[in-house]
Amino acid sequence: MAEKQAISNYLKRVSPGSIGGRCEKSLIDDRAALILRTSSQGISQVGDHVEASYLVRVDDTKINRRLEELGCGAQSGAVDVVMLIMEEPPSQADISMILNGADASGTRKLRGLGPFVVFYSSYQRAIRDSIIAGANKEGLKLTRLDTLPEFERMKMSDDDPMVGVYFDTDSEEFAINHRLLKSVENKFSQKETIILYYRISSLYFDQVTRKLKATIAISLHDINAGETKSVGSQDFMVIVAPGQPGMAIRDGLSEVASNAATLLMNEARIEALRMASKAQNKAMKSGSGTSVVKLQLKSKRNMYRVKTTLSSKTVTSAKIENNYLVITLAKGISVDDFVFGELLGTLDKMGIKIVDENIKLSIGNNLITE
Template identity: 65%
Template sequence: MISRSSQTAAIAFAVLILLLSASIGNAYEDVGVSISIKGTRSYKLKKEAQLLAKKQAIISYLKRVNPSAVGKSCAKQLVNDRAALIKRITTQEISQVGDYMEGSYLVRIDDEKLNYMLEELGCGAQNGATDVTILIMEEPPTKANISMILNPEDSTGVRKLRGLGPFAVFYTSYQRSIRDTIISKANKEGLKLTRLDTFDEFQKMRMSNDDPLVGVYFDDESEDFVINKRLLKVVRTRFAAQNTIVLYYRIESLYFDQVTRELNAAIAISLYDLNSGETKSVGSQDFMVIVPKGQSSVAIRDGLAEVASNAASLLMNQAKKQIRRMASIAQVHAQKKGTLPVTVTVHLKSKRTMYNVKKNLKPSMIRHSEIKGDSLILKLTKGIQADDFVYGELLGVLEGMGIKIPENNINLNGQEVIIQQ
């Protein structure tokens, strides 16, 4: 039977977690704007300047985080709905310069609501001239900074990684908790993250029944955190020709201090553009709570998952800006490539087969071809349409070699085509 004091302590711990969780994240961004209006400084002109400042702030924000949306109907819609998107406007300075009144303002924009609305209008950072895929994966934890000594049995030295036993047992639950928090936070910001475990083709690469397929698993034999290199290789092949950003999170530290009763987690996030090779470190964020005495090991385990998730949520406030920046760069590049020839990426099981395919295609349809890793990359002659080439030429050559490609394995996406055997 649970005592009244234990119940009170448990409630206090839960309330503390909820209060701290509720305070996570400032979903706004301050945008500086300068306005110049012809006329003499007056109350009416000041109001007009503020109105222009609000409109300009939204356009300036879009130019930075989602330039492909500027000039479209969705941008006009956001300006019209500015009352719901602007939290406040602060006048920094107003002066009369000749025939003009000049003012500078700081406009606070609800960027969570704005980007969510962009997504609803079909102008999100991931959509436009191209579709940008954001994968969520994990880098191995910093093993030396993980300590979960919950009872004397776990610190006897029996395990090679002293104190790591409980963490290893519940490792996948931490992975799922952090992953789901990051996805939830991203969704609120109008960003869509892709989970590898939602693809049938990756299921056979699970290292355990509950492996969330984020690229890292705990190996019982070596008692270490290991990268799933086979999964990573297939990811690179599968998403090679797409505009893909990989969001990597890492458990930098995770521990429970029995003396101070502290639960503490630190999470690091970095972003990697699979096409350009650009890597951007977002940084790290920690989160800590105090656990009252008398809490069970299970409560502490769940608490560690909670603080790890909260640290990840806090860090996403910085990560979201970098994600949008990288997605916007991809959109700009895609706009420039809009008039360029089509690129077809063919994934086959044999390099020899890829070579034979390359030799049997009509030279007049191919501007450039090369075998790169596990892929045959074909750049079509300018003016050749993707569907004409795929269905009128490529599939015929493949079928002539005894290779039948399932319809679901043909992905036509604008200027980029992916064929998977």
């Protein structure tokens, strides 16, 4: 009982829309694989009753990943929460690629910002990929702008990772792609959107000690709520062996930056889950979110036939995914009205009868099976 309650309590915090539905039941049924340890804290006799308390440690990484697989993650439910990954411009003052005369001790100085500028987009991709990998392990989905066709024309170069920052060779400054930011605002401001910003707080290479050190900072910004939360910074250091070619510095910079970002994601994912859960609760209370209904029939052909009959006035999108027809309702359309007023009528006309036991409707989890 304590283990079941621990799973439910965790879901109330990170995915409130899954409470009372198939996702909660699935996790409770699979709890043996999701609980790290259960230890008794005390047992006492109170009259005719026995009171017992337990400390249950759950594997939150596995739970979040399982929620995502079931389609009940923190980013889905009463409303779809979009998470973008973008960059805040670094400060040249904090990026030291030149040693002063006293420290250099006769070694050849690097010119300007050296390989950092030349390979800047490589570091951006390394940091971005590390953050995305860390987020995916926690069941979070980060959207890359360079994968969206409508942003393709806003690239500053062929290898631009489109995180909002680039190095302007004319002004020799780190610049913000304002055109891209404006387009992001126009596209995502009407959705529940959280932007995960990373920033290269400092970067240092000592040619004498060969120490290469990077510090990465991460913050999250909820566009709709106007809330920004910093999760701090993290540094990482490596030593580049003497005699190594300049490419070793480039690779070392990618390594320290990406490793610092990976370590920082341990804190960032907690804040990301909190913000997503807060958005879900807000949507459920205000009724401003869109609802999703999943239909599972024995025939995919029949699911496709249902898809083609749905009204555009009640449904914004419908697609077949993982043996389900996933139907997203328009804002203001209640699940009850859609299911009993439209969907079941369509199925009846097709000769498909759904028994009441196979109609499971709950907040964020609406499943109908043949």
